[in-house]
Amino acid sequence: MKLFVIGHDFDYEMESLCRLFFPNEKITVLKENGEEAFTDQTLVYTVFDENAITVKIITENETLCDRVEEVSADEKEKSRQMAVALFGLFVKLTGFTPKWGILTGVRPVKLFRRLCKSSGIIYAANYFRDKLLVSQEKVSLAAETNGRESAIIETSLRKGFSLYISIPFCPTRCSYCSFVSQSIERAGKLIPQYVDLLVKEIAYTAQIAKQAGLTLQTVYMGGGTPTTLSAEQMGRVIDAVYENFDTSNMTEFTVEAGRPDTITPEKLQVIKSHGVERISINPQTFNDSVLRAIGRKHTSAQTIEAMLLARQTGFSNINMDIIAGLPTDTLEGFRHTLDCCFELDPESITVHTLSIKRASNLVYTGQAEYNSEGILVSDMVDTATKELFDHGFRPYYLYRQTRMLGNLENTGWSKEGSECLYNVFIMDETHTILACGAGGVTKMRQPDGDVIERIFNYKFPYEYINGFDQMLKRKEKVLSFYEKFD
Numbered sequence: 021m022k023l024f025v026i027g028h029d030f031d032y033e034m035e036s037l038c039r040l041f042f043p044n045e046k047i048t049v050l051k052e053n054g055e056e057a058f059t060d061q062t063l064v065y066t067v068f069d070e071n072a073i074t075v076k077i078i079t080e081n082e083t084l085c086d087r088v089e090e091v092s093a094d095e096k097e098k099s100r101q102m103a104v105a106l107f108g109l110f111v112k113l114t115g116f117t118p119k120w121g122i123l124t125g126v127r128p129v130k131l132f133r134r135l136c137k138s139s140g141i142i143y144a145a146n147y148f149r150d151k152l153l154v155s156q157e158k159v160s161l162a163a164e165t166n167g168r169e170s171a172i173i174e175t176s177l178r179k180g181f182s183l184y185i186s187i188p189f190c191p192t193r194c195s196y197c198s199f200v201s202q203s204i205e206r207a208g209k210l211i212p213q214y215v216d217l218l219v220k221e222i223a224y225t226a227q228i229a230k231q232a233g234l235t236l237q238t239v240y241m242g243g244g245t246p247t248t249l250s251a252e253q254m255g256r257v258i259d260a261v262y263e264n265f266d267t268s269n270m271t272e273f274t275v276e277a278g279r280p281d282t283i284t285p286e287k288l289q290v291i292k293s294h295g296v297e298r299i300s301i302n303p304q305t306f307n308d309s310v311l312r313a314i315g316r317k318h319t320s321a322q323t324i325e326a327m328l329l330a331r332q333t334g335f336s337n338i339n340m341d342i343i344a345g346l347p348t349d350t351l352e353g354f355r356h357t358l359d360c361c362f363e364l365d366p367e368s369i370t371v372h373t374l375s376i377k378r379a380s381n382l383v384y385t386g387q388a389e390y391n392s393e394g395i396l397v398s399d400m401v402d403t404a405t406k407e408l409f410d411h412g413f414r415p416y417y418l419y420r421q422t423r424m425l426g427n428l429e430n431t432g433w434s435k436e437g438s439e440c441l442y443n444v445f446i447m448d449e450t451h452t453i454l455a456c457g458a459g460g461v462t463k464m465r466q467p468d469g470d471v472i473e474r475i476f477n478y479k480f481p482y483e484y485i486n487g488f489d490q491m492l493k494r495k496e497k498v499l500s501f502y503e504k505f506d
């Protein structure tokens with residue numbers, strides 16, 4: 021696809037809009053003017069000229085055009101007007117109407133909340149529906165989620181922070197995975213050294229947090245699959261948190277138990293005995309053929325076993341992750357997954373929509389979002405929404421990613437009082453997240469403002485091990501960041 025951006029600077033916005041409809045297409049942005057005849061690529065024109073907006077799409081079979089004469093002087097509004105005009109042409113071209121309208125950002129609820137604060141909920145809902153072309157069902161979802169997110173955000177302290185601990189190892193690599201996680205087959209031998217250094221980094225981070233006067237509120241141990249570690253290694257990492265941080269204000273500690281095939285009675289016992297209440301066991305699907313198709317070497321029976329074991333061990337706050345749109349899954353199959361989850365009765369269920377990133381091994385066979393895969397996944401997500409509401413779950417956080425099937429969303433649903441605070445804090449960017457481990461990104465947030473700065477850890481375990489001292493030094497930036505704002 022060739023995208024012409026002429027007389028304005030909304031390159032990013034227009035390219036993102038094209039991606040809503042053609043997520044996997046190579047898009048070449050051209051700034052020069054000049055009509056081109058159709059060759060083998062769709063031509064998209066976005067022009068601001070003589071105080072009017074003109075948008076045009078030329079394909080092999082048709083030419084579609086629209087013009088907006090009354091253009092706002094405000095740049096943001098002008099960009100919105102252009103996006104709406106182009107959106108209209110794409111809907112005509114494809115017959116597909118994305119439910120989040122022209123919204124391309126990852127945090128629609130954050131925008132909704134900002135509008136609520138400035139102008140009230142009615143204005144926010146109307147703006148979403150009328151100006152951003154968000155469907156009524158997604159407006160309701162955003163409003164409902166915002167209510168719960170806002171209540172959680174209120175609990176963040178002025179200098180509160182959350183700790184993220186990364187365990188970037190997995191038994192095997194799922195075909196849709198785009199994380200840096202390494203299979204233990206490839207990187208398992210690095211684990212002992214990795215754990216030694218991770219424990220040191222946790223201790224060092226605790227010193228930095230203390231010096232900066234920060235208060236630990238939540239901890240999330242994720243990955244990867246933290247339960248890839250042995251029970252003893254897990255115990256050392258969790259101990260390192262309790263031994264080094266002041267945990268008197270910590271209200272939540274989550275360990276992602278992830279892949280059911282890594283869960284053992286000993287590991288659950290270690291997690292529980294260290295005071296961790298919340299774990300996540302992620303079936304992704306309860307259909308064994310789909311599990312095989314995505315390269316997860318476990319069965320749905322193992323998920324059920326892991327869940328029963330976790331209950332026996334005494335866990336009272338368990339999340340389950342499932343994914344809509346997995347290769348070879350069907351609407352009936354997805355319903356079956358939901359039914360199994362309801363039977364196992366977790367406290368929260370996170371419904372992801374498959375997102376196909378370039379870094380994954382999965383080859384996306386569809387041409388565009390509006391093909392049958394997009395429609396199927398949309399039906400799956402609609403089914404989940406209805407069923408979850410009927411079973412007493414409510415949405416409490418929501419985010420979107422690029423290249424999601426059907427341009428949909430990931431939503432965390434929970435029973436009243438079982439929301440994961442960390443998920444909200446990180447998505448909203450409410451407060452600082454200090455990250456330890458390979459692939460971790462520390463994100464510092466100004467206590468009374470919006471300034472955000474990041475510190476990146478090395479991505480891969482072998483880099484983390486080799487560059488550890490140098491990487492640790494970067495954490496001192498946390499102190500200089502807070503000195504600026506205290």
Ligand code: SF4
Nearest residue numbers: 190193194197201244
């Ligand atoms: S379990 Fe998660 S992190 Fe590990 S390979 Fe699968 S998707 Fe990636």
